[in-house]
Amino acid sequence: MTTNSNPGYFISFEGIDGAGKSTHIDAFAKLIKERFPNREVVLTREPGGTALGEQLRQLLLNAPMNLETEALLMFAARREHLIQIIEPALLAGKIVISDRFTDASFAYQGGGRGLSLDKLNTLEKWVQGKSDQTILQPNLTILFDLPGSVAEARRSKVRAPDKFEKMDLDFFERVRQEYLRRAKNDMKRFHIVDATQTQEVIWRDLELLKLPI
Numbered sequence: 001m002t003t004n005s006n007p008g009y010f011i012s013f014e015g016i017d018g019a020g021k022s023t024h025i026d027a028f029a030k031l032i033k034e035r036f037p038n039r040e041v042v043l044t045r046e047p048g049g050t051a052l053g054e055q056l057r058q059l060l061l062n063a064p065m066n067l068e069t070e071a072l073l074m075f076a077a078r079r080e081h082l083i084q085i086i087e088p089a090l091l092a093g094k095i096v097i098s099d100r101f102t103d104a105s106f107a108y109q110g111g112g113r114g115l116s117l118d119k120l121n122t123l124e125k126w127v128q129g130k131s132d133q134t135i136l137q138p139n140l141t142i143l144f145d146l147p148g149s150v151a152e153a154r155r156s157k158v159r160a161p162d163k164f165e166k167m168d169l170d171f172f173e174r175v176r177q178e179y180l181r182r183a184k185n186d187m188k189r190f191h192i193v194d195a196t197q198t199q200e201v202i203w204r205d206l207e208l209l210k211l212p213i
């Protein structure tokens with residue numbers, strides 16, 4: 001069973017590289033602050049969010065490594081992120097917005113690189129498992145969905161690729177399909193944004209989201 005029974009509210013942004021998460025996440029955090037002036041908003045990211053997590057991010061995004069090492073480091077960074085940032089914030093009733101969370105591990109290490117679902121489920125249980133046997137998950141996951149070719153064209157205009165962004169279109173199609181599979185299996189948690197639309201149309205969609213906070 002997955003849950004977030006804390007007084008806080010947990011939102012994650014997901015999607016393949018170049019889908020447009022970073023373009024919208026700051027303004028979205030600002031919108032949430034305006035809408036819920038009595039609640040503190042914590043904006044964070046994965047891999048990262050803590051001093052150790054940011055160091056691990058540098059390694060993960062740049063150093064070639066074995067797939068299992070990569071998954072273990074992603075979850076190690078997540079464990080630190082949960083303990084230091086996410087869980088205390090949720091317990092204190094804050095709204096946490098994270099640029100990526102565990103769906104990214106299932107999509108990239110699982111769908112993209114082929115790590116078994118069993119291993120990912122074990123890591124998820126280990127890292128996010130609670131004493132009441134539930135697994136901490138976001139209350140809401142906003143998935144920016146678009147074809148890999150469109151994302152690649154957008155990325156190539158603005159930055160040099162990191163280790164993941166150098167992967168080919170087939171990789172990103174597998175990542176995308178795993179995100180969509182997970183969304184289909186948990187429609188209550190996921191909100192899918194058609195990220196091929198203009199930034200203005202996407203922003204309107206985000207503005208119209210009803211949040212049961």
Ligand SMILES: Nc1ncnc2c1ncn2[C@@H]1O[C@H](COP(=O)(O)OP(=O)(O)OP(=O)(O)O)[C@@H](O)[C@H]1O
Binds near residue numbers: 023199
């Ligand atoms: N709806 C859109 N239409 C056209 N271009 C867009 C749109 N959204 C974002 N972009 C552009 O695409 C590029 C990639 O966007 P962005 O960096 O927000 O993606 P991202 O999902 O955060 O990627 P990553 O996960 O790799 O950080 C940027 O140059 C951005 O301006």
Ligand SMILES: Cc1cn([C@H]2C[C@H](O)[C@@H](COP(=O)(O)O)O2)c(=O)[nH]c1=O
Binds near residue numbers: 104
């Ligand atoms: C959390 C997480 C991330 N990744 C990958 C996905 C992206 O390529 C990078 C993060 O870069 P971003 O520009 O901040 O989105 O890391 C992953 O493979 N597995 C994960 O669990």
